[in-house]
Amino acid sequence: MARIVRIHAYGDASVLQLEDVDVPAPLADEVQIQVKAIGLNRAEVMFRNHAYLQEAEFPSRLGYEAAGVVMAVGSAVSEFKVGDAVSVIPPLDIARWGTYGEVANVPAYLAVKHPSNLSFEQAAASWMQYVTAWGALVEQAKLSQGDVVLVTAASSSVGLAAFQIARSVGATAIAVTRTRAKQQALLDAGATHVIISDEEDLVERVMALTNGQGARVVFDPIGGPSFEALTQSMARGGILLEYGALSPEPTPFPLFTVLGKSLTLKGYLYAEIVSDPAALARAKAFILEGLTSGALAPIIAKTFALDEIQAAHGFLEANQQVGKIVVTV
Template sequence: MPRTVRIHAYGDASVLQLEDLEIAAPAADEVQIAVKAIGLNRAEVMFRSNQYLQQAEFPSRLGYEAAGRVQAWGSAVSGFAEGDAVSLIPPLDIARWGTYGEVINVPAYLTVKHPANLSFEQAAASWMQYVTAWGGLVEQARLGTGDFVLVTAASSSVGLAAFQVARKVGATAIAITRTRAKVQALLDAGAAQVIVSDEEDIVERVMALTDGQGARVVFDPVGGPAFEALTASMARGGILLEYGALSSEPTPFPLFTVLGKSLTLKGYLYNEIVSDPAALARAKAFIIEGLASGELKPIIARTFALDEIQQAHRYLEANQQVGKVVVTV
């Protein structure tokens, strides 16, 4: 029987259990995939440890991203053939279509025949990061030529994707990282400039890099005390997209900065794009073209085997990587 990762309780990485499970035939609107690679996301760590927006019903599957080959499909599905190389745009339910396994059933409308130049590992590492970055920066912030964007948590896969998306639309990405350890890796990954927040004044550096105008867009999954410096670094009429809450500290509301600069502060979720068919179609077109041309190229930090899923989660939680963690099957 195919092996599947499930959790039977919340906890640390040791709750991830690899089990032999029967896989049902795909539903009418589903595609069944023989998985070759799985992309890991911090959302899965949060789900596993009961810190996520969605609650588990035990025993629970988990996982958002995968790539592999089509081996069956439901009665309402067309356009696929056995053996097609495909990857999955993450669905809206982390458990129902959990991707951590050797065989999975997934929604057909989110199953993509990715460009042939991608490996399965790259394809499995693409969709969460690029849909998230495109949706925030292009669809919502209208990032374009001449704009500056501040990218925090810059060594994450979404942060790296943001550099590439910004460059593709003619904008300049400024990465913010805590220490100097990842500076060169961020520059190599496409950041135009890097600010080391433990050593440099964020506001002073941003103003120097932008000739005093500030950044029109901020892309931040952290929150916390740095929120004040980020808003102070923004251009008048700018927009800050908050797409996470990685900081455990309170996030202050910089009232007078927001008023004085007429800023827009927006909570942003990847779900906003996936649940909007028109926006999703625009995202797919932009990303497929970028992946095919090489303008968008996922950076993989490290790969693990499926039976190393616990180690893979521990590595992801250590936060030492630059890029995506991928599990091969």
């Protein structure tokens, strides 16, 4: 038996219940870990609220990220042994391999022996953000030396990861945030420039910062009315990667801007990388090298204990954090 967070219905944070559950042995291709830390993701809030791509089967586990110690290995697993410290690259099912709890079974191919310089909290905060940002910026947009990338929702863990990845390949990262409250924190986190969208004209500011050229790459999880200004801020031949839909408002299609600048607009999902073994291998190599060297350093906004999981979700939904929220076990 282990303490596991489950939901029995959709709803606010109060539906998250910490219960004693009998966790089965790992399947042949899985490892079972004693969870030491859990990284929270907005997708888990959406799943809990019935606003996610996946439907729950109640009672349902949830959770994408974790780090801990291997307790057992499946019969087909040879690369791990009991006692190994590992972290989890989020799998493609938020419930089947849910990580919220003291024990979790996860696919062995998505477990990683992370660098020893990382704490369990840092390791649990790493994989979703860096795989997401790497897949969009490096794998698909081919971000490189001298490029400019415009990053919205900049204080999210993925936004911060984008700054670090941009810096590691010699690119310039421009962060977009609504108010000045997080401006210095974003600069400290690695953004080259910060645009305050409630006070400044986005297009004018980007053009001023890029000598009239615009940003070749835009990395946006919001959509909505600001989409048009983002395309106007882009360089000719640029690419916009849309990886979310945080805005509840309709997203316009700026036809003439797209045509006039020969822009590429691409929907991007983290799953594109995780479901492609060759791309996933490239992601692991890049991220492990960065984590080992310190070029990639996860920023933790706040930690909570497992029995504070409801408060942790509330803090995540308040949108006050800069970086990752981590739950310790």
